[in-house]
Amino acid sequence: MKHFKIFLSAFGLIILFYLIAPCRIYAYLDAGTGSYIIQIIIAIAIGGAFGIKIFWRRIYGFFKNLSPKAKKNDKTKNR
Amino acid sequence: MIKPKTVKHDNASFRDPSGFLFYKDCSIYRQINKIYKDDYEHLIKSGLYSRLVENQLLIPHKEASIKGPMPGKAYKVIKPDQIPFISYPYEWCFSQLKDAALTTFKIEKIAMEYEMTLKDSSAYNIQFKNGKPVLIDTLSFKKYVKGETWIAYRQACQHFIAPLALMAYRDIRLNQLFRIYLDGIPLDLASSLLPSSTSFKASLLSHIHLHSKSQKHFADRKVNVGSHKISRLSFLALIDSLESTVKNMKWRPQGTEWADYYQDTNYSEEAFEDKKEIIKQLLQETKTNKLWDLGANDGFFSRIAASQGIYTVSFDVDPAAVEKNYLRSINNNETNILPLLLDLTNPSPSIGWENKERTSLIERGPVDTVFALALIHHLAISNNLPIVKIAEFFSSICRYLIIEFVPKDDSQIQRMLSTREDIFPDYTKDAFKKEFNKYFMIKKIEKIKDSKRMLYLMKKR
Numbered sequence: 262m263k264h265f266k267i268f269l270s271a272f273g274l275i276i277l278f279y280l281i282a283p284c285r286i287y288a289y290l291d292a293g294t295g296s297y298i299i300q301i302i303i304a305i306a307i308g309g310a311f312g313i314k315i316f317w318r319r320i321y322g323f324f325k326n327l328s329p330k331a332k333k334n335d336k337t338k339n340r
Numbered sequence: 341m342i343k344p345k346t347v348k349h350d351n352a353s354f355r356d357p358s359g360f361l362f363y364k365d366c367s368i369y370r371q372i373n374k375i376y377k378d379d380y381e382h383l384i385k386s387g388l389y390s391r392l393v394e395n396q397l398l399i400p401h402k403e404a405s406i407k408g409p410m411p412g413k414a415y416k417v418i419k420p421d422q423i424p425f426i427s428y429p430y431e432w433c434f435s436q437l438k439d440a441a442l443t444t445f446k447i448e449k450i451a452m453e454y455e456m457t458l459k460d461s462s463a464y465n466i467q468f469k470n471g472k473p474v475l476i477d478t479l480s481f482k483k484y485v486k487g488e489t490w491i492a493y494r495q496a497c498q499h500f501i502a503p504l505a506l507m508a509y510r511d512i513r514l515n516q517l518f519r520i521y522l523d524g525i526p527l528d529l530a531s532s533l534l535p536s537s538t539s540f541k542a543s544l545l546s547h548i549h550l551h552s553k554s555q556k557h558f559a560d561r562k563v564n565v566g567s568h569k570i571s572r573l574s575f576l577a578l579i580d581s582l583e584s585t586v587k588n589m590k591w592r593p594q595g596t597e598w599a600d601y602y603q604d605t606n607y608s609e610e611a612f613e614d615k616k617e618i619i620k621q622l623l624q625e626t627k628t629n630k631l632w633d634l635g636a637n638d639g640f641f642s643r644i645a646a647s648q649g650i651y652t653v654s655f656d657v658d659p660a661a662v663e664k665n666y667l668r669s670i671n672n673n674e675t676n677i678l679p680l681l682l683d684l685t686n687p688s689p690s691i692g693w694e695n696k697e698r699t700s701l702i703e704r705g706p707v708d709t710v711f712a713l714a715l716i717h718h719l720a721i722s723n724n725l726p727i728v729k730i731a732e733f734f735s736s737i738c739r740y741l742i743i744e745f746v747p748k749d750d751s752q753i754q755r756m757l758s759t760r761e762d763i764f765p766d767y768t769k770d771a772f773k774k775e776f777n778k779y780f781m782i783k784k785i786e787k788i789k790d791s792k793r794m795l796y797l798m799k800k801r
Binding site: 293294295296297298299300301303304305306307308310311312314315 | 489490493494497546547550551553554555556557558559561568570571573574575576577578580581
C-alpha cells in the first residue's frame with residue numbers, strides 16, 4: 262500500500278509538470294488532453310524498464326545464437 | 341471519365357481527409373487525396389507496404405487507372421483486395437478482438453522501423469481475411485515525427501484495452517457496448533464497470549483507471565498542453581505495454597448455455613452421420629460461393645460447407661461457442677470460415693452517422709445459401725416467432741435455404757415445453773411447409789435416419 266501511494270504521488274507530480282509548458286498536436290483524431298498527458302507519463306515511466314528489457318533480449322539473443330543448436334539451424338537455413 | 345451514377349461513396353469512409361472508399365461497378369476503390377501524397381509515397385518506397393502485405397498484416401492493393409469521384413483532390417486511386425464479409429467488433433468473440441488488437445500493435449511496431457506510425461487504431465480498421473485479421477485502411481499511416489506521442493493511444497484504449505478487460509474481468513457479453521459506443525468504450529464507463537481488483541494490475545491501472553481520471557481531470561480545463569517530446573524508446577515502451585496488456589488478458593469458453601451443445605444433443609450416432617451426409621448432398625444441389633450458417637454453434641456443419649470451398653460465415657448467439665469455433669479455425673489454419681456472434685432475434689442493426697456507417701446484417705446479404713439447422717424450434721418456441729415471419733426473414737437473406745424441421749414430439753422441444761404452456765398449436769410440419777412455400781419452392785425433403793427430424797432444401801421464389 263505504501264508503494265502504491267508513492268506511485269500515485271509520482272504520477273501527480275509528473276501531471277503538474279506537464280501542465281506548465283505549451284504545445285499543439287496536429288491530427289485528425291482528437292487525442293484529448295487527458296489522454297495526451299497520461300500517455301506521456303506512462304511512456305516516460307516505463308521507458309527505462311523497456312530499455313532494460315530490450316538490452317536483456319539482445320544479450321539473450323547473442324548467447325542463443327552462439328549455441329551449437331542455433332548454429333546448426335543457421336546452416337540448415339542457408340542451404 | 342467516370343459517370344457519377346456508377347460511383348457510390350462508402351458510407352463508413354468520410355472522416356479521414358486523406359482519402360475515401362468508393363464503389364464502382366461492384367468493385368471497391370480508394371481515392372487518395374493530394375494531402376496524403378507524401379505519406380503514401382513513404383509507405384510504398386520505404387518498403388513498409390511490402391513487408392506488411394508479405395506478413396498478411398495489411399490489405400494488398402493495386403494502383404488503378406480510373407479517376408476518383410473527386411478528381412480535384414485526388415492524387416491516386418487504388419483498388420484494395422475485397423473482403424468477403426465485413427464484420428464488426430460487436431460481432432467478434434474475445435479472441436477475435438484480442439487478435440485484432442495484437443495485429444494493430446504489431447503493425448505499429450513494424451511501422452516504427454520504417455519511420456511511420458498509425459494515426460488511428462480503430463477496431464473497425466481490422467477485418468478478417470483468409471482467417472486472419474488484417475488492417476484494411478491503407479491510409480492509416482503517417483510519417484513518424486521524432487519526439488511525438490502516439491496520437492492513436494486513446495483510441496487503442498477505447499477500442500481494445502477497455503472492451504477486452506471488460507470481457508475478461510467482468511462479463512464476456514460486454515463487447516456489446518460497441519453497438520452503443522461507436523468510437524470504443526468510454527474509459528470512465530470501463531473504469532466504473534471493472535472490478536476494483538483490476539486497479540492492482542499496473543497495466544489496467546494506467547491504461548484505464550488513471551487514463552480515465554486524467555481525461556476527467558483535464559476535460560474542462562484550458563491547458564496549454566506541454567511541448568514535451570517523448571523519446572523513441574518511451575514511444576515503443578508504450579506500444580509494448582499495450583501489447584503485453586492485451587497478451588495477458590485471457591478468457592476460457594465454458595459454462596454458457598451452448599458451449600457443450602454437441603455433447604448434449606438427442607441425436608444418435610447414426611442420425612448425426614446421416615444428417616451430415618444429407619447436408620453434403622443438398623449443398624451440392626445449390627450453386628453456392630458464400631454461405632451463412634445461422635445457429636452454427638462451434639461450426640461443425642459450417643466446416644462441411646467450408647471443406648467444399650464455400651466461404652462460410654458461422655454465426656451463433658453464444659460467445660463461448662463462437663470462441664471455440666474461432667480457436668478451432670485458427671488451430672486448423674482454416675481460411676474460408678468466419679465465426680461471428682449474432683443474436684438472430686436482434687441481428688446487428690445499421691448504426692453510426694445517418695444510420696449508415698455500420699451496415700445491418702440484412703444489408704450485408706443476400707447470400708447464396710443459408711443453413712438453419714436445429715434452429716427453427718428455438719425461434720418459434722423459445723422466442724415466440726410465427727413461422728411465417730421466420731420464412732419471410734430467411735427469404736430476405738438467401739437464395740437457397742437448407743433448413744431442419746424439428747417436430748413438436750422431439751425430446752428437445754418436449755424439454756422446452758416442460759416449463760411453459762404450449763401456446764404453439766400452429767407449430768406443425770404442415771404449417772411449416774405451407775408458410776415456407778409462400779416464399780420458397782421446396783426442392784427436396786429428406787428424413788434423418790433414427791430421428792423424427794426432416795431436412796428441406798428450398799429455393800427462393
